[in-house]
Amino acid sequence: MYDNRIVPALAVMGVLMTGLYAAAWWQLIGGAAPPAEPPPAVEEEPSTDQLYYRVTTADGERHVIQVSRIDAAQAVLTATERFGAGATVERLDDAQAVEHERAEAGPDPLVWTGLLILLPLTLLLAAARLSGRDAATQRVWQAIGPTLGGKGEAVKAAARVDDRGLQSALGAINRYHEAELRWDREIDRIMDLRLAHFTLTLKYCPRCNTQVHARVSADLSQIPSCLSCMAPLESKELDEQQAQVVKRLVGEAPRRADSEGVRFSPGAFIFWSLIFPPLAAAYALRSAR
Numbered sequence: 001m002y003d004n005r006i007v008p009a010l011a012v013m014g015v016l017m018t019g020l021y022a023a024a025w026w027q028l029i030g031g032a033a034p035p036a037e038p039p040p041a042v043e044e045e046p047s048t049d050q051l052y053y054r055v056t057t058a059d060g061e062r063h064v065i066q067v068s069r070i071d072a073a074q075a076v077l078t079a080t081e082r083f084g085a086g087a088t089v090e091r092l093d094d095a096q097a098v099e100h101e102r103a104e105a106g107p108d109p110l111v112w113t114g115l116l117i118l119l120p121l122t123l124l125l126a127a128a129r130l131s132g133r134d135a136a137t138q139r140v141w142q143a144i145g146p147t148l149g150g151k152g153e154a155v156k157a158a159a160r161v162d163d164r165g166l167q168s169a170l171g172a173i174n175r176y177h178e179a180e181l182r183w184d185r186e187i188d189r190i191m192d193l194r195l196a197h198f199t200l201t202l203k204y205c206p207r208c209n210t211q212v213h214a215r216v217s218a219d220l221s222q223i224p225s226c227l228s229c230m231a232p233l234e235s236k237e238l239d240e241q242q243a244q245v246v247k248r249l250v251g252e253a254p255r256r257a258d259s260e261g262v263r264f265s266p267g268a269f270i271f272w273s274l275i276f277p278p279l280a281a282a283y284a285l286r287s288a289r
Contacts, residue, residue, distance in 0.1 A: 003264040014123030055079045058086030119277045126281040140169035148192035195219035206235035
């Protein structure tokens with residue numbers, strides 16, 4: 001239903017870019033060779049020449065301030081100036097000071113760098129999405145293609161799609177085959193509106209063999225009854241005539257994807273993949289509309 005180069009391009013580029021990002025991250029953290037001997041355990045100390053104090057205000061709120069090790073007496077003065085005369089001061093030990101510094105510093109930059117590996121995964125997710133959508137569309141087409149119509153619930157069950165998936169598949173089929181499929185939910189019927197422009201003829205009633213010379217719309221939405229036996233004029237002959245009309249409509253309709261596939265440019269896709277993989281995924285999805 002779209003350029004058949006898109007899904008392979010997404011899958012191959014997704015694998016390559018994920019491997020490239022992972023290798024770059026591994027090289028960044030220097031994980032090629034661990035140290036021969038673990039360094040001796042040492043107690044971590046605060047990284048600055050500052051002392052940390054916990055200040056408790058008169059309202060019970062807690063804050064942390066820092067002052068120079070040279071003049072630790074400034075802690076009381078600083079706490080009073082910032083939080084009022086009722087504030088109490090308590091010095092943090094070295095372990096608490098280190099913990100506070102880590103909290104202030106935020107997450108390790110390597111963690112954020114590692115998350116960049118998720119960017120090329122958008123290419124693989126886009127490939128999976130397009131593959132699933134295309135498979136669902138093919139199943140819907142297999143269910144309605146022979147007659148360009150059918151019961152909505154039966155088609156959903158056969159194609160394993162929900163209402164949204166069915167509507168999406170019908171839209172894709174309409175674009176690809178230049179069809180006019182519509183799903184009338186009130187009567188739960190899918191039909192191609194083009195069939196209404198064709199007429200089928202029936203000369204004899206299939207039940208009583210009486211001449212009827214009936215003219216029936218090719219969509220078989222309204223089948224008259226025989227005036228003699230009152231039976232509906234449903235017959236194998238009408239089905240065969242409808243099949244010929246369907247074959248003609250499907251065979252004459254141009255495949256839009258064949259002519260519009262040039263919209264997807266491998267060069268542009270590779271460029272966006274190298275710049276920012278999510279943009280490449282968005283470009284591919286847009287080209288597959």
